[in-house]
Amino acid sequence: MITVNQLTKRYGQHAAVDAVTFDAKPGRVTGFLGPNGAGKSTCMRMMCGLTPPTSGTATILGRSYADLPNPGRHVGVLLDAQAQHAGRTGREILTLGALTLGLPRTRVDELLEVVGLTQVEAKRRLRDYSLGMRQRLGIAHALLGDPQVLVLDEPANGLDPAGIRWMRSLLRGFADQGGTVLLSSHLLHEIQVIADDLVVIGRGRIVAEGAKDDLLAAxxxxxxxxxxxxxxxxxxxxxxxxxxxxxxxxxxxxxxxxxxxxxxxxxxxxxxxxxxxxxxxxxxxxxxxxxxxxxxxx
Incomplete structure (x- = not known):
């Protein structure tokens, strides 16, 4: 469960995010939509403790991200697939993540299989990865701790049609098992296919929010x-x-x-x-x- 209440971020006189309030519920995929500059990424960074809010709160599983014990075991986050050391291999990146979370190294092989990265690909350095491979690695990293909540910003970037279908199935299965998914994407068709609920933001404010079917029907x-x-x-x-x-x-x-x-x-x-x-x-x-x-x- 993600609960966002009156979340606001100001830079001087500019409100990048302005009193945003919504819930992302367990067992459902929530699509987070908005044009460029709408404030989606800033919202997600505040949820994950990377950007301090000016006011308002964002809680995950009833606590702020910073107050979660070993947060990677509760929340899987992918905000930027490029934000890893380019000189490390995919396996090294996942191994470091597993050790940080107190997980056995065997978890790395499990996740490589889940996201469809081969053993050969896992030995390549990140600088040699395509964008789609980086996205798969980023999703693997988000899933390492077997979290209850996923926060994903544009996870389909760089994925081919088969990869997008794979990701859709992965996230749908995660939600159907009771997980909470907050998914930002500019691929509206994919959001329409997978999302149960929608939050639409424009210039930092919510312009529509609710069940997808209800919003479309109205x-x-x-x-x-x-x-x-x-x-x-x-x-x-x-x-x-x-x-x-x-x-x-x-x-x-x-x-x-x-x-x-x-x-x-x-x-x-x-x-x-x-x-x-x-x-x-x-x-x-x-x-x-x-x-x-x-x-x-x-």
Missing amino acids: AGTTVRSTDNARLAKALQDNGIDVTQGFGSLSVQVTPERVGRIALEHQIVLTELGSTSSTGLEEMFLQLTAADAREGAAA
Whole structure:
């Protein structure tokens, strides 16, 4: 269980994270989403004791990360797969982690097998690893202590399609056995496939939070046409609020009503459906359109 309560981080007058509150529950995968610069990584660093909050709290299993005895035995963390000594081999990195956590060396071989790194690959130095191999090693390191909670920031970076499917199965199995997973990723399709709950953040504040299915079902209707401007006016003339998306319009009425209005005005529709059918990407873009800061660091 991860409990975040009014978590805030300020740098001077700038609030990188502003009163963020949510729970990541056992037995569930929580997708943590937001555009670049939204504050996701800063939040996760505060959860793991790497960045001190200005105010608010973040607890894991009822305690702050720093107060957990031998925290690696309770929480597995992957925030940056590059943050290991490039001159060490994969096996050396895992062995040092095992010794630090008080684990037998046999745990290293177990994890190498779990993440699909061969004995030959384990003997290579990290500087010779591909990004995908580094991600697998980072996931192995997070799993070393057989934790109850996983905090993973962009763990699918560099993984090929087979690797992404493997990771999806691994995390789903971890949650199904009662573990808590907090997963940040820009691969929205993967989040849609695996996540049970969603937390969407924009400019340091939560813009949506709840069960994935509930959020998608409540998102209304998405429509595209050959003349979105004229369609938007027709909908507004009928008392319907319209949200402009990326080449689409979103409204909180049924697809049937939108279709009838378009027919009355002889506007050709190229797409019409509930937002839940268009998926997480459309909902994400709509929720964060005003908050996106492409290119800024998270």
